[in-house]
Amino acid sequence: MTKSKNPELMNNLEKAARSGGISKREFLQYSMLAGVTASTATGLWTSQAKAQPKRGGTFRYGVHDGNTSDNHDPGTYQSVYSIQLAHTHRSYLTEITEENGLGPDMAVGWEASPDAKTWTFELNTDATFHDGRKFTANDAVASLNHHRGEKSTSAAKALLDSVVDIKTDGDKHIVIELSQGFADLPWIMTDYHLVMLPANDDGSVDWESGVGAGPYKIEKNEFGIGTSLVRHDGWHREGAWFDRIDMTVLNDPNARQTALVTGDVDAISSVDLKTMALLQRHPDVEVDNIPSGSAITLPMFCDVAPFDNVDVRMALKLAIDREEIVEKIVFGTGIPGNDFHVSPNMPYFPADIPQRTYDPEKAKWHLKQAGMENLSVSLSAADSVLPGAVDMIVLYSEQAKKAGIDIKPVREANDGYWSDVWLKKPWVFVKWGARPTPDNMFTLAYKDDAAWNEAHWKNPRFNELLLQAKAELDETRRAEMYHEMCMLARDDGGTVIPMFVNFVYARRKNVKHGPSVSASWETDGGRGTHRWWFEG
Amino acid sequence: MGDILQLVLKRLGLGVVTLFVISILIFFAVELLPGDIAQAVLGQAATPETVAALREKMGLDQPAILRYFQWLGGAVTGDFGVSLISGERVSTAISDRFVNTLFLACYAAVIAVPISIILGVIVALLRNTLFDRVANVVTLTSISSPEFFLGYILILYLAVKTNYFPAIASLSSDMSFGELLHRTFLPALTLVLVVTAHMMRMTRAAIINLLASPYIEMARLKGVPAWKVIVKHALPNAWAPIINVVALNLAYLITGVVLVEVVFVYPGIGQLLVDAVSKRDFPIVQACCLIFAATFILLNLAADVGSILTNPRLRHPK
Numbered sequence: 102m103t104k105s106k107n108p109e110l111m112n113n114l115e116k117a118a119r120s121g122g123i124s125k126r127e128f129l130q131y132s133m134l135a136g137v138t139a140s141t142a143t144g145l146w147t148s149q150a151k152a153q154p155k156r157g158g159t160f161r162y163g164v165h166d167g168n169t170s171d172n173h174d175p176g177t178y179q180s181v182y183s184i185q186l187a188h189t190h191r192s193y194l195t196e197i198t199e200e201n202g203l204g205p206d207m208a209v210g211w212e213a214s215p216d217a218k219t220w221t222f223e224l225n226t227d228a229t230f231h232d233g234r235k236f237t238a239n240d241a242v243a244s245l246n247h248h249r250g251e252k253s254t255s256a257a258k259a260l261l262d263s264v265v266d267i268k269t270d271g272d273k274h275i276v277i278e279l280s281q282g283f284a285d286l287p288w289i290m291t292d293y294h295l296v297m298l299p300a301n302d303d304g305s306v307d308w309e310s311g312v313g314a315g316p317y318k319i320e321k322n323e324f325g326i327g328t329s330l331v332r333h334d335g336w337h338r339e340g341a342w343f344d345r346i347d348m349t350v351l352n353d354p355n356a357r358q359t360a361l362v363t364g365d366v367d368a369i370s371s372v373d374l375k376t377m378a379l380l381q382r383h384p385d386v387e388v389d390n391i392p393s394g395s396a397i398t399l400p401m402f403c404d405v406a407p408f409d410n411v412d413v414r415m416a417l418k419l420a421i422d423r424e425e426i427v428e429k430i431v432f433g434t435g436i437p438g439n440d441f442h443v444s445p446n447m448p449y450f451p452a453d454i455p456q457r458t459y460d461p462e463k464a465k466w467h468l469k470q471a472g473m474e475n476l477s478v479s480l481s482a483a484d485s486v487l488p489g490a491v492d493m494i495v496l497y498s499e500q501a502k503k504a505g506i507d508i509k510p511v512r513e514a515n516d517g518y519w520s521d522v523w524l525k526k527p528w529v530f531v532k533w534g535a536r537p538t539p540d541n542m543f544t545l546a547y548k549d550d551a552a553w554n555e556a557h558w559k560n561p562r563f564n565e566l567l568l569q570a571k572a573e574l575d576e577t578r579r580a581e582m583y584h585e586m587c588m589l590a591r592d593d594g595g596t597v598i599p600m601f602v603n604f605v606y607a608r609r610k611n612v613k614h615g616p617s618v619s620a621s622w623e624t625d626g627g628r629g630t631h632r633w634w635f636e637g
Numbered sequence: 638m639g640d641i642l643q644l645v646l647k648r649l650g651l652g653v654v655t656l657f658v659i660s661i662l663i664f665f666a667v668e669l670l671p672g673d674i675a676q677a678v679l680g681q682a683a684t685p686e687t688v689a690a691l692r693e694k695m696g697l698d699q700p701a702i703l704r705y706f707q708w709l710g711g712a713v714t715g716d717f718g719v720s721l722i723s724g725e726r727v728s729t730a731i732s733d734r735f736v737n738t739l740f741l742a743c744y745a746a747v748i749a750v751p752i753s754i755i756l757g758v759i760v761a762l763l764r765n766t767l768f769d770r771v772a773n774v775v776t777l778t779s780i781s782s783p784e785f786f787l788g789y790i791l792i793l794y795l796a797v798k799t800n801y802f803p804a805i806a807s808l809s810s811d812m813s814f815g816e817l818l819h820r821t822f823l824p825a826l827t828l829v830l831v832v833t834a835h836m837m838r839m840t841r842a843a844i845i846n847l848l849a850s851p852y853i854e855m856a857r858l859k860g861v862p863a864w865k866v867i868v869k870h871a872l873p874n875a876w877a878p879i880i881n882v883v884a885l886n887l888a889y890l891i892t893g894v895v896l897v898e899v900v901f902v903y904p905g906i907g908q909l910l911v912d913a914v915s916k917r918d919f920p921i922v923q924a925c926c927l928i929f930a931a932t933f934i935l936l937n938l939a940a941d942v943g944s945i946l947t948n949p950r951l952r953h954p955k
Binding site: 146169170172179251252253254255257258259309323324325326327329349350351352353354355359360362363366448460462511516517519520521529552 | 671673678686694796799804913915
């Protein structure tokens, strides 16, 4: 990965310090080797190394977006509640670490053939399911196959499209054959759908019972209301500091914040941005504001006039004031986009590409190039996609007026937005959850023949690079390819990316987490339940 | 009494017909919603392939009419089918939630009905005094405020600032009855504030209406004290309208509490219905709506029977 080694070194040092593996003197010495000053290192030793996780307590966690219709089928996981619960009672082959790197979970190691077409995962033989059964290669194969095949109703089917075959190789290895080289496969295994489940004799999986191999096992569960879990003693990893987890569905933002303030819950999964500042002032509450890979996109159909003209697309990209949108719509809890769908916390992020800024004059120039004096287009949004979505397009419409562009904001019904508006209307508002790698994101929504190619963008060079980069195991060459692809998306692509929105969640002050938290989902990538702890 | 029995049976028969018509309306209303369950379940992650596979799995590839009659066939024999999404039996999905809703409704009714009727009698007695005005202003204000607003106000003053009551009313099975009453007090109080005005003002109006009657004047002339005139002479004749308005409010306590459920995170049936509609889970929507419809039918029937029983003229028709 292009990430510096130092954060990893520092993290390992802190971990070693926490577990008592090294002395203070050693810690300071190594820290300075890692490029940290003496005073910072001393501070780290007191704050981090001493903040050793403690066992015990019941973690009461209020989670939004819980529905009665949620269920245990990993193929239909969709709500925030399902994703949080999945990471609590089930496990994956690999995980996104606190530092947004890739780490082992139920697989302890993985290896690719030189063409990246065959992958072997070595499984953790210590892992057990909640009913006491050992986790074997059969379970891993059946779990992945649940998302494949004609009959599969899984939303993760497209992710595993290129998989030709999954075989066991003894009890502790599985071998995955792909139709084309794919260097990111271990990253894909962190996808929230791909949980490991106990296999039935016929090769199907038992998802109905809710038995998993995660840090906590379910004692009582009612979807749409809440779940009580107790620590799974046979869990294969370090962590799971809390004795019990009580997850409660708190869909109403006010109820969530009130519950946190009155101490009815210890943490909540989302904070109402409008009142965030008030919550931050509360003496017993800590707000976590975490930049994420979750993007807002405004895809325009590149095969529909006027968006088929690259100058029109460029004019629209220049007519948006991203800074103002981040400031006014998400109250500063976001980072401006740059019209390519790779966030700063994804691997291969091309940091040297200059930020596109608001430039109505240049937008006018591009319009002229397209042979137009002014332009009138409609842009659809619904507040169910992002609270404030409609406000955002209204603001954009005002900003674009200076460039002689008339954007008509259209408020669509919340209901059925994904089936009737997205991929149907030529210019719409979309929010994407974080994806672990650029390849993952580009393959899903920017590849010419992708079902979700939301901008109908078909750039031959981009698609050629996409296939090459997929199978490229050399990190530097891969980074160069993604750099070029990002430039293509930015300057030729059909998607305006106004911003990446942060995850903003909160906890009581006595709930502690490490120096860094994962940005893949709310609450440390859904893993706060086993990574966080109560201060003594 | 035979006449009442006949009336009850006739009304129950009509009720069944009403429920049947309602079930047709609901089915086609759900069909008319944009998008279907497969798309709603898969959301942004839907591809034509997976949507088709899910539709087949849920039996949505069959024509709507056929699906309706399949459901009806089951419903007639008491089998309301399974949730299309979770595969859980509709009866299990609903029963706990419905018990919770009934509990909250009873809790609120036990407080609200006596208070409103007693207040109604008192303000009728003290009509046009300061007390009457204040009681009217207070109850009218509370009925005119949206429920979620009342809920938030109560949470602010009774939970956040003073910590007398918990802000969220989530339940667990190992709670004692006292704890249960304490936990659910704020949602119950919100509902009390919402329904009191209607019942109180109806009681007041019904009694004041009767106070102009000659027999009341007679009672006064023979020297009966004012409170006795109202309680012994006016109230018995005012029961019919009061019972009607009480029944209407009881039905509201069961069917109209979804906002209160959301604000206090109370696991009742309203939230279940909202979730089911947004996901197009037809068997659950159907069962919830039929329960609501049956509630109205039964409470209306009870109100009519109640009015007959409290009126000797209707009880003993010539």
